[in-house]
Amino acid sequence: MSPQAQSLVQSVDWLAIAPPTIAAVVGLVVLVADLFVGDNRKTLLGWVSVAGLAVAGLALLPLLDGDRSTFCLTGDADVCSYTADRFTLVIQFLVLGGALLAALLSMTALKDAGKEAGKDADKSLPEGEFWFLLLSSAAGAALLPASRDLATLIVALEVASLPAFALVGIKHGDRKSSEAALKFFLSSVTATAVSLMGVSFVYASTGTLYLTEIATRIEDVDAQLHTLAQAGVVLTLVGFAFKTAAVPFHFWVPDTYVGAPLPVAAYLSVVGKAVGFSGLILVTVIALPSYADVWGPALAALAALTMTIGNVGALRQRSTRAYSAVRLLAWSSVGQAGYLLVPIAAAAYSKDAEKAIGSTVAYALMYAAVNLGAFAVAALVARTKPLNRISDYRGLYASRPLAALVLGFFLLCLAGLPPGIIGLFAKVTVFSAAVEAGLGWLAVVMAVNVVIALFYYLQWTTLLFRAPDGEPESHRVPAPLTVAIALTAVLGVALSGAPQLILRFSDTGLF
Numbered sequence: 001m002s003p004q005a006q007s008l009v010q011s012v013d014w015l016a017i018a019p020p021t022i023a024a025v026v027g028l029v030v031l032v033a034d035l036f037v038g039d040n041r042k043t044l045l046g047w048v049s050v051a052g053l054a055v056a057g058l059a060l061l062p063l064l065d066g067d068r069s070t071f072c073l074t075g076d077a078d079v080c081s082y083t084a085d086r087f088t089l090v091i092q093f094l095v096l097g098g099a100l101l102a103a104l105l106s107m108t109a110l111k112d113a114g115k116e117a118g119k120d121a122d123k124s125l126p127e128g129e130f131w132f133l134l135l136s137s138a139a140g141a142a143l144l145p146a147s148r149d150l151a152t153l154i155v156a157l158e159v160a161s162l163p164a165f166a167l168v169g170i171k172h173g174d175r176k177s178s179e180a181a182l183k184f185f186l187s188s189v190t191a192t193a194v195s196l197m198g199v200s201f202v203y204a205s206t207g208t209l210y211l212t213e214i215a216t217r218i219e220d221v222d223a224q225l226h227t228l229a230q231a232g233v234v235l236t237l238v239g240f241a242f243k244t245a246a247v248p249f250h251f252w253v254p255d256t257y258v259g260a261p262l263p264v265a266a267y268l269s270v271v272g273k274a275v276g277f278s279g280l281i282l283v284t285v286i287a288l289p290s291y292a293d294v295w296g297p298a299l300a301a302l303a304a305l306t307m308t309i310g311n312v313g314a315l316r317q318r319s320t321r322a323y324s325a326v327r328l329l330a331w332s333s334v335g336q337a338g339y340l341l342v343p344i345a346a347a348a349y350s351k352d353a354e355k356a357i358g359s360t361v362a363y364a365l366m367y368a369a370v371n372l373g374a375f376a377v378a379a380l381v382a383r384t385k386p387l388n389r390i391s392d393y394r395g396l397y398a399s400r401p402l403a404a405l406v407l408g409f410f411l412l413c414l415a416g417l418p419p420g421i422i423g424l425f426a427k428v429t430v431f432s433a434a435v436e437a438g439l440g441w442l443a444v445v446m447a448v449n450v451v452i453a454l455f456y457y458l459q460w461t462t463l464l465f466r467a468p469d470g471e472p473e474s475h476r477v478p479a480p481l482t483v484a485i486a487l488t489a490v491l492g493v494a495l496s497g498a499p500q501l502i503l504r505f506s507d508t509g510l511f
Contacts, residue, residue, distance in 0.1 A: 013070035016084045018059040019092050020142035026052030027135030034128025042127040046107040049131040053100040053138065060089050079210050081149045090361055091145035091278045094368050098270040099138035101372045104484040105263035105379050112383060125170055133163035141271050145278040149209040150199045153279060160275045161188050164268060168260040180259025187242060187252040195239025201232025211287040219290045233291045236283055237298060243276035246341060247305040250334045257330035258323045262382060265326060266375035269333045270368045277340055277364065281357055285347055296348025303345055304445045307338025311452040319390035325378055326388055328456065335453060336367055342430050342446060346437035359433040366426040370413040373488030377407040380481055390460055395468025404464040406489045413492055415457035416450060421496035
């Protein structure tokens with residue numbers, strides 16, 4: 001073998017890449033198995049998918065003993081394309097856990113769609129394709145936080161995004177679903193195009209795709225390439241701002257959440273955000289720390305705009321409007337994205353950037369648990385009231401006391417009020433990151449927005465315990481939906497009882 005060919009040979013650490021690989025392999029298995037499984041046994045595909053995501057999550061355990069890297073340069077073992085450090089493992093846990101809960105919600109949704117398909121074939125959902133798309137997207141989302149070069153980062157981003165387009169538009173014959181998929185597709189394609197142009201400019205000015213190498217070389221860029229490098233930085237940030245649903249790149253969120261199947265909306269609200277924010281963290285803090293004076297103020301302004309527009313949009317939702325509950329959760333997720341941006345912006349000004357990034361990771365974990373739980377209860381209500389209006393939740397306590405108590409708890413967590421201690425703790429952590437970084441004005445904007453959010457969260461919460469308009473309805477809750485609600489409730493209560501556990505995720509291991 002020639003020396004040049006030998007330099008291209010790389011060893012693969014299969015244990016390090018196991019979590020995304022397992023999700024991808026199970027996705028392929030489900031797709032092939034769908035050809036041989038009869039229509040009356042399609043539920044088996046769902047359980048295989050849930051088991052695959054659980055095994056992928058368990059594959060994180062052997063990686064806890066230390067950082068592992070693979071696909072490294074033969075001449076420099078410290079420059080790698082894939083790194084399984086603490087930051088990677090926490091985000092992969094969030095992604096795979098979120099996908100698992102979305103899969104449990106999907107099993108109920110697909111079963112209900114199958115019953116409706118007996119009356120109207122246009123309402124059927126192709127189960128094999130659904131599970132394949134969900135697992136493929138989860139595999140890409142799990143790959144992204146481990147990516148340490150721009151090529152792998154963009155590929156992972158698209159592997160996570162492309163199946164999501166199809167998931168949003170998977171409802172056959174549904175105009176809302178098709179419109180939502182089109183809006184989501186066009187916005188994401190625009191974001192990808194902008195990101196690729198920015199990445200190409202950064203590569204042209206530095207001559208490398210590896211994040212750590214870019215951080216070193218971009219400081220000493222030739223004067224003739226300085227403008228090109230700056231343009232690359234700005235375009236890359238704009239591209240990821242689309243992915244995180246930051247204002248003014250948020251316009252696709254409400255319609256997409258309403259048009260998509262409810263479990264897919266829940267998946268996008270958590271896993272989609274994890275993908276965008278982990279990519280944004282890697283690009284800014286790892287690859288472009290020397291341009292903190294560019295991305296720091298930009299992200300701070302985006303954070304202020306995003307939380308304000310998101311909360312005002314949620315505040316304007318009318319309780320009697322169709323799908324107003326889902327729209328409120330959609331606008332709320334935009335507002336929450338603003339809070340998640342605050343510590344990343346603070347990292348540009350803070351002496352301890354790792355601590356600031358840890359605040360974002362901790363907040364993301366809290367948000368993932370309680371927001372998925374809120375969507376799970378929304379899915380329960382939607383089984384009898386498919387228009388899912390906020391007014392449909394009036395008197396939920398009379399018919400479903402446990403569901404009402406759990407949803408009330410989740411909404412209080414999102415608002416940051418006791419007994420949702422974990423929500424309060426996460427908001428204080430983010431607020432502290434802004435203050436310690438000298439971004440007092442941003443902390444004030446955040447405090448104002450928390451007060452705005454209190455109104456619509458409390459309004460929805462009080463509605464749960466009012467007297468119902470008619471006779472309370474009762475029906476059997478499917479086991480997968482019960483498990484999803486129970487898991488999120490237990491996690492939320494456990495973290496509220498011991499919020500210090502979230503501090504363990506502050507050490508991201510990125511530096």
